[in-house]
Amino acid sequence: xxxxxxxxxxxxxxxxxxxxxxxxxxxxxxxxxxxxxxxxxxxxxxxxxxxxxxxxxxxxxxxxxxxxxxxxxxxxxxxxxxxxxxxxxxxxxxxxxxxxxxxxxxxxxxxxxxxxxxxxxxxxxxxxxxxxxxxxxxxxxxxxxxxxxxxxxxxxxxxxxxxxxxxxxxxxxxxxxxxxxxxxxxxxxxxxxxxxxxxxxxxxxxxxxxxxxxxxxxxxxxxxxxxxxxxxxxxxxxxxxxxxxxxxxxxxxxxxxxxxxxxxxxxxxxxxxxxxxxxxxxxxxxxxxxxxxxxxxxxxxxxxxxxxxxxxxxxxxxxxxxxxxxxxxx
Numbered sequence: 001x002x003x004x005x006x007x008x009x010x011x012x013x014x015x016x017x018x019x020x021x022x023x024x025x026x027x028x029x030x031x032x033x034x035x036x037x038x039x040x041x042x043x044x045x046x047x048x049x050x051x052x053x054x055x056x057x058x059x060x061x062x063x064x065x066x067x068x069x070x071x072x073x074x075x076x077x078x079x080x081x082x083x084x085x086x087x088x089x090x091x092x093x094x095x096x097x098x099x100x101x102x103x104x105x106x107x108x109x110x111x112x113x114x115x116x117x118x119x120x121x122x123x124x125x126x127x128x129x130x131x132x133x134x135x136x137x138x139x140x141x142x143x144x145x146x147x148x149x150x151x152x153x154x155x156x157x158x159x160x161x162x163x164x165x166x167x168x169x170x171x172x173x174x175x176x177x178x179x180x181x182x183x184x185x186x187x188x189x190x191x192x193x194x195x196x197x198x199x200x201x202x203x204x205x206x207x208x209x210x211x212x213x214x215x216x217x218x219x220x221x222x223x224x225x226x227x228x229x230x231x232x233x234x235x236x237x238x239x240x241x242x243x244x245x246x247x248x249x250x251x252x253x254x255x256x257x258x259x260x261x262x263x264x265x266x267x268x269x270x271x272x273x274x275x276x277x278x279x280x281x282x283x284x285x286x287x288x289x290x291x292x293x294x295x296x297x298x299x300x301x302x303x304x305x306x307x308x309x310x311x312x313x314x315x316x317x318x319x320x321x322x323x324x325x326x327x328x329x330x
Contacts, residue, residue, distance in 0.1 A: 006253065006254055007038065007041040007253070008032055008040055008041065008254060008256050008257070008327075009247075009254040009258070010029050010042050010258050011025070011044070011259055012024040012025050012044060012258070012259060012291070013044075013046060013047060013049075013273050014044075014046070014049075014050050014051045015260070015262035015292075016049070016101075016261075016263075018293070018315075019319075020044075020054070021055065022044045022058075023316065024260050024319060026042065028040065028258055028322075028323040029323075031323025032326075034320070035328065037328070038255070038327055038330065041250055041253075043245055043250060045242065045245065045273045045277070046136070046237070046241050047138060047272055047276070048138045048168055048238070049093070049136060049137075049169045049237070050093065050095045050138065052167060052237065053080070053081065053082040053091040053093050053096070054082075055245070056084060056244060057082040060084045060244070061084070062085070062089075063083050065081055066079070066080050067124035068120075069097045069117040070152075071097070071102045071103070071117055072098050072103050072113040072117065073103060073109070073112060073114075074116070077102070079096040081096070081121055081124065087129050088130060088131050090125035090130035090133045090134065092121045092134065093135075093136040093139075094115070094136060094138060095136070095140070096121065098114070098115045098116075098149075098222075099141055100139055100140065100141040100185060102141065103141050108185060108186030109186055110185040110186045110195060111191060111194065113143070113144070113185065114144055114147075115142045115146055115148040115149040115219070115222045116148035116149060116151065118148075118219075120152045123153060123159065125159075126162045131161060132162065133164050134167055135167065135232070136169075136237060137167060137168050137219035137237065138169035138170075138237065139219075140220045140222060141185055142219075143177055143178050143182045143195045143199070143220035143221060144198075144202075145177070145198070145222065145224060146222035146224065146225020146226050147202055149222055150229045153230070166215070166219075166227065166233070166234050168223050169218055169271060169272065170267065172214075172215075172217035172218070173211060173214060174211045174212075174216035174224035175196070175199060176217050177217035177218075177221040178195035178196040178199055179196060180217065181220065199221055202221075202225070207228055208227075213234070214234075215234040215235075237271070238271055238273035238275075238277075241273065242276060242280070251281060251286050255330060256286060257277060257287070257288050258288075258289050258326065259273075259274040259278055259288060259291075260290060260291045261274045262292065262294070263293055264295045264310065265294075265296040265301075266301060268297070268305070269305065275305060279305070287330070289308050289309040289310075289326055289330070291313050291319055291326070292310065292312060292313070293312065293313070294312060309329065311326060
């Protein structure tokens with residue numbers, strides 16, 4: 001059976017904490033091509049969270065660097081960052097230095113967790129000569145409004161002339177960061193109330209108030225802290241990465257697109273990359289399908305994204321099987 005002339009665009013995010021975006025894309029691609037029906041155009045993606053630096057590095061070229069930083073609970077560790085554009089642009093992931101996955105489930109402390117390691121990683125970028133620092137704000141363990149990062153940068157003498165752009169993985173404002181995300185970081189109801197109060201106190205003390213500004217709640221409010229204290233520019237992480245990957249051009253030339261992420265849920269509609277791709281595909285008349293670890297969308301939410309098929313698959317072998325199954329229906 002001949003391979004169809006138009007490829008299938010394969011554009012999954014990572015399955016957070018289990019499988020990287022490249023691993024997921026490769027598995028889907030193998031499953032599609034094993035049927036002899038389709039060629040896969042592999043485009044692993046990210047939304048500012050885990051894997052953002054890897055995706056941009058693969059697309060634009062550059063090198064990895066490593067720096068010693070503090071983890072969310074203050075322990076020393078090594079974290080990497082990417083240098084692009086002959087070292088002029090650096091990409092930092094909050095998840096790499098201040099990420100929830102760096103803290104074991106039994107020791108998660110939403111009140112104590114700090115973003116200081118992210119600030120230390122940004123200092124390393126400036127020291128390496130970067131004049132533009134992209135901060136992927138997703139997957140954080142902290143809800144400190146960026147106070148830890150700001151303090152670390154101040155103690156380190158600042159970032160010089162380097163500009164900062166935060167790639168926000170959500171659109172929520174600063175004041176909702178505790179309510180929306182602190183429970184998954186270990187906070188109970190009382191803890192959420194304390195964190196909310198702390199964020200409000202910080203908002204008043206910062207050079208400008210981040211409350212009410214879309215995206216400032218990303219990474220436990222770190223986005224808002226950097227916006228307020230350092231004049232950081234806030235952009236949608238998903239849109240930024242997709243534009244860097246020329247996704248719209250690739251969508252125009254494909255038969256269909258397959259998105260993926262570890263958990264498809266209401267947050268997918270709130271700036272996550274799978275939702276962004278599905279929206280663009282719908283606008284361009286390209287059928288969109290999904291292979292995910294868990295599908296927690298209700299029917300109305302799935303209808304908003306206009307996903308033709310949603311298949312669950314939790315490991316590499318299951319993802320390949322799902323892709324083979326999907327290949328016959330595209």
